[in-house]
Amino acid sequence: EVQLVESGGDLVQPGGSLRLSCAASGFTFSSYWMSWVRQAPGKGLEWVANINQHGSDIYYVDSVKGRLTISRDNAKNSLYLQMNSLRAEDTAVYYCARGSSGWNFPDYWGQGTLVTVSS
Amino acid sequence: AIRMTQSPSSLSASTGDRVTITCRASQGISSYLAWYQQKPGKAPNLLIYAASTLQSGVPSRFSGSGSGTDFTLTISCLQSEDFATYYCQQYYSYPWTFGQGSTVEI
Numbered sequence: 001e002v003q004l005v006e007s008g009g010d011l012v013q014p015g016g017s018l019r020l021s022c023a024a025s026g027f028t029f030s031s032y033w034m035s036w037v038r039q040a041p042g043k044g045l046e047w048v049a050n051i052n053q054h055g056s057d058i059y060y061v062d063s064v065k066g067r068l069t070i071s072r073d074n075a076k077n078s079l080y081l082q083m084n085s086l087r088a089e090d091t092a093v094y095y096c097a098r099g100s101s102g103w104n105f106p107d108y109w110g111q112g113t114l115v116t117v118s119s
Numbered sequence: 120a121i122r123m124t125q126s127p128s129s130l131s132a133s134t135g136d137r138v139t140i141t142c143r144a145s146q147g148i149s150s151y152l153a154w155y156q157q158k159p160g161k162a163p164n165l166l167i168y169a170a171s172t173l174q175s176g177v178p179s180r181f182s183g184s185g186s187g188t189d190f191t192l193t194i195s196c197l198q199s200e201d202f203a204t205y206y207c208q209q210y211y212s213y214p215w216t217f218g219q220g221s222t223v224e225i
Contacts, residue, residue, distance in 0.1 A: 037163075045155075045163065045206055047215040061214045062120075095162055105153045105210040107174070109162035 002026040002108040004096045009113030016086050016117070022079040022096030022110055030074040033099030035106050036081050038092035048094070049081070050104065063089075086117045121145050121209050125218035132223055136197045140221045142190040142207035150186045151211035157220075158203045166205075167192065197223070 008020040022034075036048040049070040050059045058070055068090075069082040079096055093114050097106030122145035132138050142152065150170040155163035165174045167183040170190055180195045194201055202225055207218040 044220045045157075045208070045217040047208075047217065050213075050215075059213045100168065103151065103168075103210055105151075105165075105168055105208065105215075106163075107165050107168075109164070111162050 002098060004098065004108060004110030006094065006096050006110045006113035009094065009115045011116045011118065012086055013119050014087060014117055018083045018086065018115060020081040020083065020094055020096075020113055020115070022081075024077045024079065024096075024098070027098065029072075029077040032101070033104040034070075034072060034079045035097045035099060035104075036068075036070060036079075037095045037097055037106065037109075038090075039095070039112075040089075040092045043092075046092075050099070051079070083115070086115075088117050091115060091117045120214050121148060121212060121216050123207055123209055123216050123218040125205075125207060125221045127221060128219065129222040129224060131225065132197050133225070134197055134199055138194040138197055138201075138223060140192045140205055140207075140223075142185075142192070142218050144188045144190075144209055144211075147187045148209045148211035151209055152183075152185070152190050153208045153210065154181075154183055154192045155206045155208065156201075156203045157206065163206065194223075 003025045005023045051070045067085045071080045093112040095112045096110040098108045100107040124143045152170045154167040157163045171183045204220045204222045
């Protein structure tokens with residue numbers, strides 16, 4: 001059974017930093033693209049970033065470029081999101097998702113971790 | 120970025136109804152479209168990909184159609200567990216984008 005478990009969400013002040021983690025199990029982690037998708041309170045879904053199997057191909061939504069960094073450790077079956085220079089508009093539940101075979105759209109999602117940016 | 124526009128934003132329906140949600144892309148995306156269902160406090164669940172392919176384990180009352188810019192999600196006979204918010208998502212080009220969501224309410 002595919003399982004994705006996010007952790008690391010917290011209350012952080014504007015300008016602060018946070019590192020989210022996603023522990024994967026139930027599939028060969030190193031064979032799949034992975035994504036982060038976020039959802040602000042009461043709002044819709046927003047794709048944040050993608051990373052390929054080897055970490056050599058990465059894409060971001062413009063609003064996070066230069067501040068959020070996606071990475072992975074295949075030996076630990078883990079996905080990460082390093083979040084720097086956080087803003088109030090980064091407040092959201094952050095979901096880790098596995099990319100499907102082929103076109104890599106998210107096919108399995110974790111339960112999410114809440115990041116709140118507020119003073 | 121490709122803009123995805125869903126309609127309606129919300130709708131009221133009853134168990135047994137046939138429900139149709141539309142999704143329009145601001146430019147052609149071929150069939151690179153997925154549909155997700157999300158219930159309150161839960162993660163999204165993939166229903167359909169490639170515009171019309173049902174994800175394994177998803178009931179056959181869900182169906183998708185369309186290509187290019189216009190797409191539809193149909194629930195043929197609404198069940199109580201189908202009351203949720205539905206999102207379309209294009210994966211034709213980066214940045215991937217979602218529709219704003221369509222909430223199916225009682």
